Amino acid sequence: MQFAHLCATVWIVADTSHTSQTPTELTVRSAGEADWPAMALVGATCFGVWQPPEAVDVWRSMMPPDSAVVVCDGPDVVGMALFLDLQVTVPGGALLPMAGVSWVAVLPTHRRRGALRKMFEELHVRMAAKPYPLAGLEASEAGIYGRFGYGPATVLHRRSIDRRAAVFHRDVPDPGGVRVVRAAEHGDHLEEIYERWRLQTPGGLHSPRALWDEVLADREAFRGGGSAYFCLLHADGFALYRVHSGEEKSTVEITKLTAVTPQAHIALWRALLGMDLMATVNVGATHGDVLPYLLTDHRLVRTTGVDDALWLRMLDIPAVLQARSYSADLSVVLDVSDGVLGGGGRFALDVSGGRARCVPTDAAADAHLDLSVLGSLYLGAHRAAAFARAERLRCRDSAVVAALDAAFATDVPAELGFGF
Ligand SMILES: CC(C)(COP(=O)(O)OP(=O)(O)OC[C@H]1O[C@@H](n2cnc3c(N)ncnc32)[C@H](O)[C@@H]1OP(=O)(O)O)[C@@H](O)C(=O)NCCC(=O)NCCS
Known part of the structure; x- marks a missing residue:
């Protein structure tokens, strides 16, 4: 009897809360040190990935002061957004400070109630005050950021090459000069080549040493089921890649191919397409990439998708x-x-x-x-x-x-x- 009464009471309470509870007001404030564990939970819930704390620390070291906000429902952090202090190369080679918007997330329990809009209004006031002339981001979904004045500013073609049939055109040289190395032992070389590349490439970003160290830490959490990094190194370029081994075929997934000269580009592709036991090589490239011209059969370079990467406001x-x-x-x-x-x-x-x-x-x-x-x-x-x-x-x-x-x-x- 007592138990039934208790149950009835509980049911009535639950029912009342379901039907009559009005949404509480969401408030935006600066993120403080004590908020980071809650922000880690929001990030993991929204993106489905637990970020290793060491990786979070590296990104945090790239944030200017007062560049993170959280949105709260009472005492609970239910959303967040922040910006990084980045430097972007623009056409002609000038370098502009850029506020790099990142870690934008609102818990599924609090979506479509204006939390993102409130956070963005506050963040953009802060960016303008610093002042940053430009803001950039990568979008998880293309429908979100146009309303905030961001437009997709780079185009990435996802390409897949049937390596087994690839033959280089007879006019294309074989410059050589590529070494197989352990990436972590050549951080200085990779950083120096990347630095030359980014200074001549619109959309290139300055990468602090701490970020290089984080990339080369090659954490299991970021391998996506692939191998540890492999690295091909040339005096003017490098390729970082992982191998994904399937039952029937293995695929090379290139995470970064950087070549400062056409010779380095050719030399790296000769090495990449020379991997006899790999069936396919996947890479992201710009529309200007000359790989199809290197081969006798350009159709072997298939475009499997087109992505935006950098958005600018x-x-x-x-x-x-x-x-x-x-x-x-x-x-x-x-x-x-x-x-x-x-x-x-x-x-x-x-x-x-x-x-x-x-x-x-x-x-x-x-x-x-x-x-x-x-x-x-x-x-x-x-x-x-x-x-x-x-x-x-x-x-x-x-x-x-x-x-x-x-x-x-x-x-x-x-x-x-x-x-x-
Ligand atoms: C994207 C996200 C941050 C939006 O947060 P939110 O608080 O629900 O957004 P708001 O309620 O402030 O919406 C602002 C506007 O954006 C629109 N919007 C929000 N998310 C959208 C989406 N995924 N696609 C299209 N429009 C979207 C809203 O409809 C609203 O439009 P309106 O101004 O015309 O009314 C949230 O859905 C989320 O965390 N998603 C998962 C993580 C993620 O993708 N983060 C972005 C990383 S780049």
């Missing part, structure tokens, strides 16, 4: 537009909208001899576009003509579209330096 539009070099002269007034976070404005952009001058203006606009579209055009990975056909770039006439395309074109395809 301009915080200081004139500073960012003036930082890069341009391929043709241009004189245009851009009207840039930025609905949610309230940036944007109208700017006169004048390019002469490859350099730009950009100032706010009241003059009539030649082109109207969202800030996210400007982010997509910035590194030259997307064309103005494509956005114009999609009606997301509305120009006074087609000559403006052509002029934007000519000016923003780049020789070196943009590529994100590393994931963050």
Whole structure:
């Protein structure tokens, strides 16, 4: 009797809470030292991976002060977002400070209640105050960040090569010079080659030594079922890869292929495609990658997917537009909208001899576009003509579209330096 009564009481309490409980208000505040265990739980729950504490410490060492916020429901941390202090290469080789947004997560119990929006409003005020001219991120899902003025700014083609049938074209040299080494014993070489590469590649990022050490620690948690790292080293390039062994065939998954010269690129591919017992080699590459031209049969290089990697949002539009070099002269007034976070404005952009001058203006606009579209055009990975056909770039006439395309074109395809 007593037990039944107790049960009934419990049921009534549970039922009341289910039907009448209104959502509590979510509050955003700075993340403090004591919040990190709760943030680790939020991250692990949202991304499905427990980050080793040593790895978290390395990323934390790359954060400027006051760059992490949490969203709370009462005392509970239910979401978080932060930014890293990064430096990105832009077309022409200038280096810009970039706030690298990362660890954005809201618990499944608290989604679609505006937590991300609140955190982003606060984070972007902090970025602008530092000041960072540019913010970047990688998106888990493509539908999230356009509303916040971020546009995909690099394009990564996932390529799969049937190695067993690959034959190099007779005109392609065999430069040699590749050594098989243990990656962890050659951190200095890898860092030096990567540094040369990132300084000449739009989207390249400065990688502090601590991050190199973390990569080369080669933690089991990040191997995705593959082997420990293998490394091919050339004086001007390297390939880091893992082998995934299947019952019938083994696959080489390249995690980083960096070549500073065409000879290093050819030499590394000769070594990679020379691995007799591997059936397939998978790699991420830009549209400018010349691998198909190295082979007698270019069809062996199949594109299995196309990903965005780096997304950009301009915080200081004139500073960012003036930082890069341009391929043709241009004189245009851009009207840039930025609905949610309230940036944007109208700017006169004048390019002469490859350099730009950009100032706010009241003059009539030649082109109207969202800030996210400007982010997509910035590194030259997307064309103005494509956005114009999609009606997301509305120009006074087609000559403006052509002029934007000519000016923003780049020789070196943009590529994100590393994931963050
Ligand atoms: C993505 C995530 C952070 C969104 O958090 P949230 O608090 O639910 O987002 P908000 O409620 O503030 O939504 C803000 C806007 O983004 C939209 N939005 C949120 N998540 C979205 C998604 N995955 N796809 C498309 N739109 C999304 C909302 O509908 C809302 O749109 P509105 O402004 O038109 O109303 C959360 O779903 C999450 O943690 N996902 C798993 C981890 C993850 O993917 N993190 C991002 C890593 S890059």
